[in-house]
Amino acid sequence: MSEEKKDDGLISVFIDGQEVRTKPGTNIIEVAASVGKEIPHYCYHPKLSVSGNCRMCLIELGMPGRDRATGEPILNEDGSPKIMFFPGPAIGCGTNAAPNMHVKTDSDMVKECREGVTEFLLANHPLDCPICDQAGECRLQEFSTSHGAGYSRFVEQKNVKPKRTRLGPRVMLDDERCILCSRCIRFCQEVADDDVLGFTDRGSYSTLTCFPGKQLENNYSLNTVDICPVGALTSTDFRFKMRVWFLKHVKSIDFETSVGCNTDVWAREGKIYRITPRRNDEVNDTWMPDSGRELYKLVDGENRLPHCKAGEANVSASDALAKAVELLKGEGVAIVGSGRCSVEEQYALKAIAETTKAVGVYLVGRYGDDDGILVSRDRNANVRGALMTGLINSLPEESLSDLGAKIDSGEVKVVLSVKEDLVAAGLSKDQIAKVKLVSFDTQRYASTDLAGVVIAGLTPFERSGTVINQQFRIQKFHKAVPGPAGAVDDLVALATVQANLSEESFPSTVASVWKQLGESGPFEGLSFKSIPDEGVLLDGSAFGALPFAEGKSLHFEPKQEAVAAE
Amino acid sequence: MAIVLKRKPLNFLEKLYLPQIVAGLSTTFKRMLAPKETMEYPEERPPIPKGYRGVPTLVKDPEGREKCVSCQLCEFVCPPKAIRIIPGEIQDEEHANVEKAPKEFDIDMLRCIYCGMCEEVCPEEAIWLQNQYSMSGYSREEMVNNKEKLYELGGTLPDQHFKWKKKKEAEEAGNAH
Numbered sequence: 213m214s215e216e217k218k219d220d221g222l223i224s225v226f227i228d229g230q231e232v233r234t235k236p237g238t239n240i241i242e243v244a245a246s247v248g249k250e251i252p253h254y255c256y257h258p259k260l261s262v263s264g265n266c267r268m269c270l271i272e273l274g275m276p277g278r279d280r281a282t283g284e285p286i287l288n289e290d291g292s293p294k295i296m297f298f299p300g301p302a303i304g305c306g307t308n309a310a311p312n313m314h315v316k317t318d319s320d321m322v323k324e325c326r327e328g329v330t331e332f333l334l335a336n337h338p339l340d341c342p343i344c345d346q347a348g349e350c351r352l353q354e355f356s357t358s359h360g361a362g363y364s365r366f367v368e369q370k371n372v373k374p375k376r377t378r379l380g381p382r383v384m385l386d387d388e389r390c391i392l393c394s395r396c397i398r399f400c401q402e403v404a405d406d407d408v409l410g411f412t413d414r415g416s417y418s419t420l421t422c423f424p425g426k427q428l429e430n431n432y433s434l435n436t437v438d439i440c441p442v443g444a445l446t447s448t449d450f451r452f453k454m455r456v457w458f459l460k461h462v463k464s465i466d467f468e469t470s471v472g473c474n475t476d477v478w479a480r481e482g483k484i485y486r487i488t489p490r491r492n493d494e495v496n497d498t499w500m501p502d503s504g505r506e507l508y509k510l511v512d513g514e515n516r517l518p519h520c521k522a523g524e525a526n527v528s529a530s531d532a533l534a535k536a537v538e539l540l541k542g543e544g545v546a547i548v549g550s551g552r553c554s555v556e557e558q559y560a561l562k563a564i565a566e567t568t569k570a571v572g573v574y575l576v577g578r579y580g581d582d583d584g585i586l587v588s589r590d591r592n593a594n595v596r597g598a599l600m601t602g603l604i605n606s607l608p609e610e611s612l613s614d615l616g617a618k619i620d621s622g623e624v625k626v627v628l629s630v631k632e633d634l635v636a637a638g639l640s641k642d643q644i645a646k647v648k649l650v651s652f653d654t655q656r657y658a659s660t661d662l663a664g665v666v667i668a669g670l671t672p673f674e675r676s677g678t679v680i681n682q683q684f685r686i687q688k689f690h691k692a693v694p695g696p697a698g699a700v701d702d703l704v705a706l707a708t709v710q711a712n713l714s715e716e717s718f719p720s721t722v723a724s725v726w727k728q729l730g731e732s733g734p735f736e737g738l739s740f741k742s743i744p745d746e747g748v749l750l751d752g753s754a755f756g757a758l759p760f761a762e763g764k765s766l767h768f769e770p771k772q773e774a775v776a777a778e
Numbered sequence: 779m780a781i782v783l784k785r786k787p788l789n790f791l792e793k794l795y796l797p798q799i800v801a802g803l804s805t806t807f808k809r810m811l812a813p814k815e816t817m818e819y820p821e822e823r824p825p826i827p828k829g830y831r832g833v834p835t836l837v838k839d840p841e842g843r844e845k846c847v848s849c850q851l852c853e854f855v856c857p858p859k860a861i862r863i864i865p866g867e868i869q870d871e872e873h874a875n876v877e878k879a880p881k882e883f884d885i886d887m888l889r890c891i892y893c894g895m896c897e898e899v900c901p902e903e904a905i906w907l908q909n910q911y912s913m914s915g916y917s918r919e920e921m922v923n924n925k926e927k928l929y930e931l932g933g934t935l936p937d938q939h940f941k942w943k944k945k946k947e948a949e950e951a952g953n954a955h
């Protein structure tokens with residue numbers, strides 16, 4: 213048994229007697245989790261350093277015994293190696309897998325340890341669950357149910373600590389609920405690189421605070437709310453809005469930048485309440501920027517377009533589409549696509565560009581500063597999708613001056629714009645007035661008012677599809693809430709336009725578009741269903757020469773040539 | 779095939795009908811003299827036994843503080859989904875330490891099945907099924923009790939927990955060093 217069976221670099225660890233093959237050095241909490249044994253823990257976080265301060269993860273640890281004098285293995289009577297368990301418990305999170313290590317995760321001693329730790333944690337804990345936003349997803353609540361006594365022996369007065377403290381613009385702190393796990397502190401030091409939190413005082417007086425004169429205001433501050441195992445840190449935006457047990461979460465992608473953070477969108481009855489990061493070890497680990505969490509406000513935003521328009525009049529989607537087709541049948545069509553469209557929509561746009569023999573196809577570039585973590589310079593989520601579907605073949609520029617020139621020269625007479633504000637992209641109102649504009653929008657932009665036909669579309673939270681991030685990883689996002697009654701799904705609208713223009717059928721659902729996409733070309737063999745939640749890395753080498761804007765970020769290194777070209 | 783049951787022919791006394799009439803009238807006269815069992819509803823109302831489950835209501839504590847903190851557990855547990863709550867934050871200084879209170883609280887009495895689960899689940903003892911048992915209205919909207927109506931129906935309960943008041947006092951005394 214002690215012999216290594218295979219030479220695959222794995223070692224054997226025994227969790228409650230069950231053999232597990234794992235990489236040497238794997239954290240014991242993870243090893244146990246891989247065979248479905250939960251070692252309860254608060255301070256351990258897979259993406260942070262180990263601090264070992266909550267003591268909830270205590271386990272019994274043993275190794276096969278060896279005779280001290282001879283070094284021979286000590287055997288049981290039946291010849292199996294005798295496992296010598298340490299007399300005291302050890303913390304699971306501070307233990308790394310070593311060959312033939314034995315771990316007990318539910319012995320009497322371990323259970324007693326957990327009960328003791330739980331009782332101590334609850335001694336001073338306030339009875340706040342009814343007003344605590346964490347209730348329903350609180351580790352302390354969960355472990356108090358499984359390891360708590362159900363009553364309190366603590367008759368003394370509980371500690372009083374600061375409550376309702378504003379730590380920063382987006383985070384509230386309740387110190388009485390804090391169990392001093394230091395996850396938030398380690399996050400700020402290790403991931404956000406903005407060391408502003410720390411403990412003051414000692415013992416049961418220990419209090420989490422911000423350093424004097426500082427605030428927790430970095431663009432990653434809300435991740436501390438996610439990782440806080442209790443309700444000590446809560447989000448100002450989500451505060452008291454809805455109980456978590458009413459919310460259903462749908463897998464989505466952060467459309468803010470080309471990083472493509474994986475997210476969960478939490479909604480109840482068609483209303484989105486919050487966005488949280490979803491773990492993807494290849495993209496965003498378990499983090500996301502605060503700015504991306506606000507995007508759901510688009511859905512009910514002030515300027516949301518509730519229905520389609522032809523000129524000034526509100527019209528039904530089918531009338532608006534018929535009008536759009538009529539306009540696009542004319543000469544001199546130019547197309548302004550968006551790096552925020554899904555791959556499927558860009559594919560449909562590409563087909564429209566071919567059918568209308570478009571005199572120009574543009575994307576509006578958006579560039580900003582990166583932070584080296586999860587915000588990249590390219591603020592379009594899906595420029596690479598436009599490249600891979602062949603909609604464009606060079607990187608988009610921020611200004612549509614080329615289109616402006618073509619409008620001025622009279623070459624362009626009709627513009628189809630998808631999800632872009634042409635005024636913001638550098639066209640003057642006079643230039644727009646010279647052409648017939650078909651505009652697919654979700655919000656009312658300056659150029660929306662100038663359009664001949666406006667097709668009210670859906671936000672990323674209301675449709676499904678795929679986007680390709682900076683690593684050329686194609687990732688799926690799903691519909692979380694239904695759109696407004698007067699709006700039409702962008703892919704359906706584009707497919708209808710294309711079908712009417714070409715007089716051939718065109719797929720109008722994500723799955724059916726993928727039937728075509730998967731047949732050949734860069735997406736060969738893929739289907740919407742077969743793309744896993746963590747995405748698929750595509751071969752982007754064909755675009756290696758393009759000077760992509762992105763710099764280094766978490767799990768992403770720009771290609772050398774691209775960096776040199778900067 | 780039809781089954782024919784032969785009826786026993788009536789005997790002489792039965793044919794007379796008189797014994798039956800006498801028996802019937804004797805019951806009538808007995809009841810006339812016996813104590814009354816019915817009640818002049820709605821002028822008279824029956825006594826409500828303890829533990830009766832009438833219309834769910836919201837209550838205040840003896841100091842007039844609304845007890846509900848909009849934890850939404852009753853909304854969650856209510857089998858026919860009769861309860862709708864929009865939680866809110868408490869603004870007034872005096873009860874700031876309670877932090878939460880319902881902004882809106884509706885119970886649809888066309889849905890409520892008087893099961894009492896809401897009362898049972900409430901961690902703040904804020905919702906009680908009390909003695910009110912007759913609800914009527916001319917429209918569906920009228921049958922939805924809003925927050926105001928619920929407090930009007932509920933009134934004040936004389937419990938002496940004062941959980942939040944005690945917390946506030948502890949906070950003011952302050953045992954942090």
Ligand code: SF4
Nearest residue numbers: 341344347350442443
């Ligand atoms: S942190 Fe958890 S246990 Fe503490 S009050 Fe909040 S929900 Fe309850």
Ligand code: SF4
Nearest residue numbers: 390391393394396440
């Ligand atoms: S605030 Fe939360 S994450 Fe930070 S130390 Fe306290 S319990 Fe841990």
Ligand code: SF4
Nearest residue numbers: 856890891893894896
């Ligand atoms: S009594 Fe039952 S049905 Fe009526 S509101 Fe309460 S939980 Fe819902």
Ligand code: SF4
Nearest residue numbers: 846847849850852900
């Ligand atoms: S369970 Fe009680 S405290 Fe919670 S919302 Fe209902 S009435 Fe209010």
Ligand code: FES
Nearest residue numbers: 253256266267305
């Ligand atoms: S999880 Fe191991 S000590 Fe906290």
